[in-house]
Each structure stands twice: as C-alpha cells, then as structure tokens.
Amino acid sequence: MLTRLIATQREIERVIVQVAAAFACTPAELRSPSHAHRLTLPRHLAMYIATERTGASYPTMGKAFGGRHHTTVMYAVKRVDHLRQTDAEIEQYVARACSKIPPPAGVAPNLTQRQAIEGGLQALGEHLTAAAEATALLKRLVAELPPNWT
DSSP: HHHHHHHHHHHHHHHHHHHHHHTTTHHHHSSSSOOHHHHHHEEEEEEHHHHHHHOOOHHHHHHHHTTTHHHHHHHHHHHHHHHHHHHHHHHHHHHHHHHHSOOTTTTOOOOOHHHHHHHHHHHHHHHHHHHHHHHHHHHHHHHHHOOOOO
C-alpha cells in the first residue's frame, strides 16, 4: 500500500514536471495558489493527465497541487474533458503527454477513475436489469396465485 502511494506521488510529480516544461513554467508555479491565466490551462492539464495516469482520488490530487480542494480537481478534469472534445490541439497534447510518461516501474497500470466509474455503472446496469426481470417474474407469480391465498 505504501509502495503504491509513493509510486502515485512520483507519477503525479513526473506529470507536473513534464507539463511545466511544455508550457514554460515551473512545477512550483503549477502548485502555487496563483490564478494567473498563463498557469490555469497547464495546471488543469496536469491535473487531468495525472488523474488519468494514476487513478488517484481527487483529494489526493488536490494535495499534490498545492493543497487545492478536491472540487478544483473535479472542475479541471471536467474542463479538460470538454476541451479534448472541442479542441484538437488539446486532444493531441494530452495523447502525446500520456504516451511520453511511462507507468511507474514495478507498479501495474491502474484503472483511471473514468474506467472504474464506467465499470461500476455497467455492473449497476446489469444488476438493475436482473432486478427488473426478477420483479416482473414475481409480479407474474403473484398474479397466478389464487385470490384467497395468504
């Protein structure tokens, strides 16, 4: 567990360093409380890429980015998701950045939060379908019972 936590923190740091270099800023600036426009997109990209690469929780990511609140990370991930769909340059950057950062040595690749949520939703859908089928069967069986059955 501790090994995984350390590997996750190292991975987050590698993403921060790479994104900072790509956008001509420092890792300290990406972790700083500054709201300077030149830092917001790189910071959001770094949060998105690090979240995708590590599957770390939003609170963990917030701490890694200067003690930001987890909702800030959620907003960054949502914003970059939207930008990836509407801006081909952002999509290409994210794809290149993710391919350049190898997974941490000795650590199996982690499911991203999106993959985990999608898997959970699929499983939930299967359970709901099974529950609906079971409900329909029970209703049919109840309808077949004699009227005076108790």
